[in-house]
Every structure is written in C-alpha cells, then in structure tokens.
Amino acid sequence: MAEPEVEQCDVAVIGGGPGGSTAAALLARRGHKVIALEKAHHPRFHIGESLLPMNLPVFERLGVLDKVRELGVFKAGADFEADNARGYNVYAFARAIGPSPPHAYQVWRQDFDRMLYEHAREAGAEAREGHEVLRVEQRGPRESWLDVRTDDGRDYAIRARYVVDASGRDALLATKRKLRRRNAQHQSAAIFGHFRGADRRPGEDAGNVSIYRFEHGWMWMIPLPDGVMSVGAVCQPEYLKQRRGRTVEFLLDTLKLNPALWQRVGRAELIGGAVHVTGNYSYDSTCMGGPGWVLVGDAFAFLDPVFSSGVYLAMSGAEQAAAVVDQALREPQREAALLRKLERRLRAGLARFAFFVYRFNGPVMRQMLRSPRNTWQLEQAVISMLAGDLFDTPKVLWRLQLFKLVYAIIALRDWRRGRAERRHRLAQARTPFTGGNTPLDKA
Numbered sequence: 001m002a003e004p005e006v007e008q009c010d011v012a013v014i015g016g017g018p019g020g021s022t023a024a025a026l027l028a029r030r031g032h033k034v035i036a037l038e039k040a041h042h043p044r045f046h047i048g049e050s051l052l053p054m055n056l057p058v059f060e061r062l063g064v065l066d067k068v069r070e071l072g073v074f075k076a077g078a079d080f081e082a083d084n085a086r087g088y089n090v091y092a093f094a095r096a097i098g099p100s101p102p103h104a105y106q107v108w109r110q111d112f113d114r115m116l117y118e119h120a121r122e123a124g125a126e127a128r129e130g131h132e133v134l135r136v137e138q139r140g141p142r143e144s145w146l147d148v149r150t151d152d153g154r155d156y157a158i159r160a161r162y163v164v165d166a167s168g169r170d171a172l173l174a175t176k177r178k179l180r181r182r183n184a185q186h187q188s189a190a191i192f193g194h195f196r197g198a199d200r201r202p203g204e205d206a207g208n209v210s211i212y213r214f215e216h217g218w219m220w221m222i223p224l225p226d227g228v229m230s231v232g233a234v235c236q237p238e239y240l241k242q243r244r245g246r247t248v249e250f251l252l253d254t255l256k257l258n259p260a261l262w263q264r265v266g267r268a269e270l271i272g273g274a275v276h277v278t279g280n281y282s283y284d285s286t287c288m289g290g291p292g293w294v295l296v297g298d299a300f301a302f303l304d305p306v307f308s309s310g311v312y313l314a315m316s317g318a319e320q321a322a323a324v325v326d327q328a329l330r331e332p333q334r335e336a337a338l339l340r341k342l343e344r345r346l347r348a349g350l351a352r353f354a355f356f357v358y359r360f361n362g363p364v365m366r367q368m369l370r371s372p373r374n375t376w377q378l379e380q381a382v383i384s385m386l387a388g389d390l391f392d393t394p395k396v397l398w399r400l401q402l403f404k405l406v407y408a409i410i411a412l413r414d415w416r417r418g419r420a421e422r423r424h425r426l427a428q429a430r431t432p433f434t435g436g437n438t439p440l441d442k443a
Helices: 018-029 055-062 065-071 109-122 172-176 237-243 247-255 259-265 310-330 332-359 363-370 375-386 394-430
Strands: 005-014 034-038 073-075 077-081 088-092 104-106 126-129 131-140 143-150 155-165 180-182 189-196 209-214 217-224 228-235 269-278 283-285 293-295
Touching: 005 018, 005 143, 005 310, 018 034, 018 055, 018 109, 018 155, 018 310, 034 109, 034 131, 034 155, 055 065, 055 104, 055 310, 065 104, 065 109, 073 217, 077 363, 077 375, 088 375, 104 217, 109 126, 131 172, 155 172, 155 310, 172 293, 189 237, 189 247, 209 259, 217 259, 228 237, 228 247, 228 259, 237 247, 247 259, 247 269, 293 310, 310 332, 332 363, 332 375, 332 394, 363 394, 375 394
Parallel strands: 005 034, 005 155, 034 126, 077 209, 155 293
Antiparallel strands: 073 104, 077 088, 131 143, 143 155, 180 283, 189 228, 189 269, 209 217, 217 228
C-alpha cells in the first residue's frame, strides 16, 4: 500500500470559521505558507448571527469591512424587557464611553463565513474545503504531522511548523490533549429557528437584537437580511429534554412563555419548518497553547451566546494569535511568554463577560437591566461591555469593577430583606390567635 503524500507548510489552520479564516489571512499576509483546512463546504449553516461593534475595527484591519456592510443588517444596539410604556430599554451602542464603534451588524453566518474563507484564500492562504483533519501528532516544537482525509476519500499528510486549532466546538487539539473542561457554573442548550414576518422594532431600533427572559432561561430575536428573524431560546438542558421529539411544537410552546416576544412572532412563518437544537454551550480549556500550537475561538472556550461574544472573541483572539505565531516562528525563545500573555488577556475578557452571563437570569441583574441608572456612567460601561470593549479601555474596566461592587451591595441588601421577611412570616406563623371579640374571649 502506497504511503500517503506529505505536504509541507509553515502553518496549518484547522477550521474555516471566523477565527480560522482570520488567522489564515493574517499569517499568509506576513509571508508564511499557510494551509487552511475546513471539513465541510461553504456555505454551511452556523449559529451566531449577531456581531459586536468591536468586530468592526478587526474587519477594517482584515480588509473586509465593506463586504460585511453589504451582507449585514445595521444593528444600533440591544434591547431588554422593561417596565415602561414601550416595554423595553434600548442599550444604544452610540452611548458607549470607550472607543467602540456606534453600531454593528447582524449577518447570515453561512454567507459571512464563506466570505471570510474566500478572503483568506485571496490573502494567499491555501484554503481547502472538504478536507477533514483526522489526527494531529506533534513530533517536535516545530514539527506537527496532520493526517487529512478529503470528502472524496483521498488521504494525505501535512507537515507543519505550527498548528492553529480553530476547529470550533469540535475542539480537536483540546480533546486530544485532554484540556477541555465543562463549565460547572453554567450549562445551557439552545433551540431556535428562522421566521419570516416577525415584527421588528420601529424606526432606528429595527435592527436591534432583542433579549427576553422566561422561567427556564432567556430568548433572542435577531433581525437578518430579507425580512428574516432568528428566534430562539437558551435554556437549562433539563428543560430541553422535555421536547421528546416534538421539536417544532416545543419551540413554539417555549416562545409562548414570554407574551411580549410571542406578540412579535405569533403571526410569523417558521421557514421550512426547520428547528435547530444545540447541546451544552459552556466550556473552556486548561491551556491555550504550547510550543508549536495554539487554540483559537471556540476551540479554546465558549461561555454563552447571550451577549453575542463568540465571533468577536474568535476573530480578535485569532488576530492576536496570528501575531504570536509569527513572532514564535521568527523568534522561538519568545513563544512561551507571548502565549502566556495572550492567554491572560483572553481569560480576563472572558471573566468580565462571565460575571454578567452567570447572573443574567438572577433577580438582581434582571432589575438592574430593566431599570438602569447611569450613576458614575455605570449604564454606559455596561453598553461598552455589550459592544465588546473588554480589554484595553481603563475608564470602561474600572467602571465594570464598580458595577460588580454595586451589584454585590444590592444583592446583599435584597438577601437581608428577604431573610427579615422570612423571619417575620415565621414569627407570625408561630404566634397563637388572640383575636378578641370571640365567644371564647367573652367567656
């Protein structure tokens, strides 16, 4: 039996999503021979249609901002339910206090991902589709062997000096190296579909992502091109298990649990009767990289889609990782320090998101978002967080720290109030009836 052919490259990029395409394009631009490998063919379906304002500077540096603008729906902000006349509060990105752009876009991910992969090809990467990486064997800090199979059954190998794993939730290297760990603090699953004819917000809010809560989690409405709305629910996995094969009916019954959302969706048509379900979301990896390899985007970690952070963190992380890989190939002695710095940075941003994600459905966070106050510009700091400004703007970061302190004070106050009310009710329950004016009293 003939040995499979072996190809050589500087960098092998596994995965053709936003993170992989970004890393491939930037490394090819820096003069490296890059082979990018995507096991599917574009366009392929993917969740995660809502982008953040902080994506835009990345798009601009990558050279795709005009292409994203052509693909997307203009998104001026996000809105959350509220007890006011219109029933919601808008967190407009234009009010952010950092340097984040005043808007973002919503996109069909299959079109967006295809555009980015084609852009990587145009930038000089050898971007292949229908090529699945079956195995990665690292034989040295600058020698990794990848076994690849094409969808027409051909096998071959790649010898790469560096491997960028952007394989998404497949998490190829993290799984192989036993780095992946589920997040015990936060587990969730999602069920969603695409509807035609759902009501959009009026006026300048028409492109907003809308967030609703219900007993078992939260729901989203994301306006997409051509009058389509992505609508779904993120919920506890135990709740999702109740569907028992009734997927379409279960989604509709779930959406009805929030009357305000259902009022916008009830007359809409579920396109093609198609409903999608995804498993547990939240996980990370114990390590982001090592000699000759690095994890990017969902291959490293993912929290929850509530703040639409996935694409931004993947592309921003890929941009930073590409700089690290370039330096590591040129100056290997700097690699370890650069990887540690990159991992610290990304974990810090994830932790800032995580504070809000873990508490999102709690009563304190719910009330703070329903009735925001801008004392010390805390509301604007939250808007900056929603825009993705999580890393480099001191006036945002210290206000987010102050927000956490205010949250703790309110949570403690509510806990004490609740405890006092419970004690009062218990005392009343133990007090014997002494009403007076009864026959027994008169006797």
